[in-house]
Amino acid sequence: MKGSVIKYERDNIDTDVILPGPYLKIHDYAELATHAMEGLDKDFHKRVKPGDFIVAGKNFGCGSSREHAPIALSYSGIKAVLALSFARIFYRNAVDGAFLLPIEIDESAYKDISDGDSLEVNIAANEIKNLTKNKIYKMKPFPELIGKIIEAGGLFNYKP
Amino acid sequence: MNITEKILARASGKKDVVPGDVVFVNVDKVMVHDVSGPGVLAVFEKLRKKGMVIDKVWNPDKVWVAEDHFVPAADKISAQNIVLLTNFTKQFGIKKHFKYGMGQYGICHTLSHEEAMVLPGEVYVGGDSHTNTTGALGAFAAGLGHTDVAYVLLNGKIWFKVPETLFFKLNGKLPDHVMAKDLILKIIGDIGTDGAAYKTMQFGGTGISEMSVESRLTLTNMTTEAGAKSGIVEPDQKIRDYLAARGVTKYDEVHGDSDAHYEKIYEYEGSEMEPIVAKPFSPENTVVARDLSSVELDKAYIGSCTGAKLEDLQAVAKILKGRTVKIRTEILPAAMSIFRKAMDGGLLKIFMDAGVVVGPPTCGACCGAHMGVLAKDEICISTTNRNFPGRMGHIESQTYLASPLVAAASAVTGKITDPRDLK
Numbered sequence: 001m002k003g004s005v006i007k008y009e010r011d012n013i014d015t016d017v018i019l020p021g022p023y024l025k026i027h028d029y030a031e032l033a034t035h036a037m038e039g040l041d042k043d044f045h046k047r048v049k050p051g052d053f054i055v056a057g058k059n060f061g062c063g064s065s066r067e068h069a070p071i072a073l074s075y076s077g078i079k080a081v082l083a084l085s086f087a088r089i090f091y092r093n094a095v096d097g098a099f100l101l102p103i104e105i106d107e108s109a110y111k112d113i114s115d116g117d118s119l120e121v122n123i124a125a126n127e128i129k130n131l132t133k134n135k136i137y138k139m140k141p142f143p144e145l146i147g148k149i150i151e152a153g154g155l156f157n158y159k160p
Numbered sequence: 161m162n163i164t165e166k167i168l169a170r171a172s173g174k175k176d177v178v179p180g181d182v183v184f185v186n187v188d189k190v191m192v193h194d195v196s197g198p199g200v201l202a203v204f205e206k207l208r209k210k211g212m213v214i215d216k217v218w219n220p221d222k223v224w225v226a227e228d229h230f231v232p233a234a235d236k237i238s239a240q241n242i243v244l245l246t247n248f249t250k251q252f253g254i255k256k257h258f259k260y261g262m263g264q265y266g267i268c269h270t271l272s273h274e275e276a277m278v279l280p281g282e283v284y285v286g287g288d289s290h291t292n293t294t295g296a297l298g299a300f301a302a303g304l305g306h307t308d309v310a311y312v313l314l315n316g317k318i319w320f321k322v323p324e325t326l327f328f329k330l331n332g333k334l335p336d337h338v339m340a341k342d343l344i345l346k347i348i349g350d351i352g353t354d355g356a357a358y359k360t361m362q363f364g365g366t367g368i369s370e371m372s373v374e375s376r377l378t379l380t381n382m383t384t385e386a387g388a389k390s391g392i393v394e395p396d397q398k399i400r401d402y403l404a405a406r407g408v409t410k411y412d413e414v415h416g417d418s419d420a421h422y423e424k425i426y427e428y429e430g431s432e433m434e435p436i437v438a439k440p441f442s443p444e445n446t447v448v449a450r451d452l453s454s455v456e457l458d459k460a461y462i463g464s465c466t467g468a469k470l471e472d473l474q475a476v477a478k479i480l481k482g483r484t485v486k487i488r489t490e491i492l493p494a495a496m497s498i499f500r501k502a503m504d505g506g507l508l509k510i511f512m513d514a515g516v517v518v519g520p521p522t523c524g525a526c527c528g529a530h531m532g533v534l535a536k537d538e539i540c541i542s543t544t545n546r547n548f549p550g551r552m553g554h555i556e557s558q559t560y561l562a563s564p565l566v567a568a569a570s571a572v573t574g575k576i577t578d579p580r581d582l583k
Contacts (some may be wrong), residue, residue, distance in 0.1 A: 006273070012353055012442065016546070017550065019530045021527035021550075022528060024229060024230075024529065025241055025526070026237065027198050027201075027202045037351055038415040038550055040549075058354060059387065062387060063548060064288075064352065064527075065291075065305050066199075066288045066305070067199055067305035067306040067307060070305075087357065087387055088358050088387065088389055089289055089303055089305055092304070092305065097305065097306070098287065110311075114388055132453070143182070144182070145182045145319060152531065153306070155308065155311050156307070156310075156311065157214075158209060160184055160319075
């Protein structure tokens with residue numbers, strides 16, 4: 001997976017800014033995408049390209065259980081969010097619905113990666129290559145079940 | 161094992177489990193509302209396009225449905241979502257559908273206890289993050305997204321990683337001017353919005369034993385704001401009486417062993433607690449209410465699954481009796497059953513004499529959707545659970561989270577007010 005980085009250098013990016021409450025009534029995935037990150041970055045929609053990664057701090061996706069949040073990001077083109085940590089419901093929605101990959105990175109990778117950097121993510125090797133800076137970071141491996149669900153393409157394709 | 165581990169072990173058919181184990185558990189009850197319900201139906205549509213036949217749910221008697229986020233229907237889309245929900249319950253034979261305008265209805269988490277929809281020892285999941293609330297009845301209760309709820313509806317089970325448990329021990333009763341809301345805000349301020357991430361927050365100690373069921377529900381409700389998977393209190397006689405008053409006496413209680421493991425134990429002295437307020441823009445941004453006495457307000461909001469139960473309204477009435485509000489104030493009981501009790505108890509007259517608008521149960525303004533959202537730069541004191549940017553309206557509005565007593569006292573003065581300082 002290759003793409004460029006949209007970086008938000010902050011913790012606790014909550015579901016209310018990822019997909020604000022008034023849009024919860026919408027269940028058209030493409031329409032939700034037009035409101036992604038609206039509470040934090042009005043230009044996100046114009047800026048995001050298919051295959052991009054979001055890089056952020058700890059507790060990404062905290063707040064509500066709205067699956068609209070990973071859906072809006074996914075249908076905007078985001079393939080993975082690389083964060084110091086994730087809130088639990090956002091994490092399982094992203095994985096079980098096969099919307100995007102929630103990848104945990106460490107503090108040094110978080111500090112090193114800049115907005116606009118070009119990254120290549122290699123899940124099998126648990127590695128992230130920064131093509132712009134010519135560096136390699138380790139990602140935290142997915143727990144066993146999570147890895148299997150991702151491989152299957154979501155919870156409904158996974159056979160326990 | 162502690163209570164959570166025991167419930168998850170029983171529900172997954174295992175003799176024992178330890179934190180970190182991943183288990184598929186059998187679910188006892190599942191809830192969707194007018195946001196997560198249509199979300200689940202969208203998942204069903206996606207699956208149908210892939211060739212899956214979906215014409216029944218695993219057990220319609222274990223599914224219940226609430227209408228709360230966008231009622232009364234805010235616009236054409238939300239009206240249509242209610243129609244979708246109605247067709248869904250009809251098609252799948254789901255009898256427990258609490259409909260707006262047809263007797264009992266209200267915020268899903270409030271109905272979960274008011275209507276005894278969930279019982280001690282059960283595994284309960286819902287398509288809403290504050291599903292944690294119902295853990296106060298001694299159940300494992302956790303929020304899930306649409307895909308997971310769709311999976312439960314079709315399979316009757318779902319995976320969980322057995323969580324570590326943080327134990328919060330309250331020694332002695334809270335003073336009269338302090339409510340459960342103050343305690344949970346204090347705890348969130350201490351541990352942070354990810355302080356219990358992926359974990360269970362269990363509450364116990366003499367202060368919890370003395371605490372009413374409704375107050376315990378305030379604690380478990382806001383475990384979500386500390387990132388917790390679930391919140392729980394071991395069932396006791398108060399829970400049994402609460403359920404008996406709702407006609408339910410048969411269930412299978414679970415209690416933790418005396419040598420149960422807790423990752424960490426936090427102790428709080430009831431007598432030392434004070435009214436606490438969380439400033440914008442995070443529930444962890446807490447200070448004592450008295451430190452904010454210069455903050456001028458535009459609005460007071462008393463509503464939501466967190467702060468509009470009967471006891472919350474009684475606390476507000478204690479303050480508002482014989483006084484009038486200085487700022488725009490709304491009180492929305494969390495369920496019709498509570499609305500009725502407030503009417504029978506004379507609370508509505510007190511509220512209306514004070515100049516307050518009393519409205520129907522809804523999540524509307526709490527999640528910034530409709531029914532009184534905030535304008536740019538407006539400042540609100542609220543008995544709700546979140547104050548992220550834009551949560552209750554405009555992205556540049558501000559919400560201070562507080563107890564019903566503090567919100568009511570502030571409504572009277574127009575500034576953030578500790579109830580002890582009200583003349």
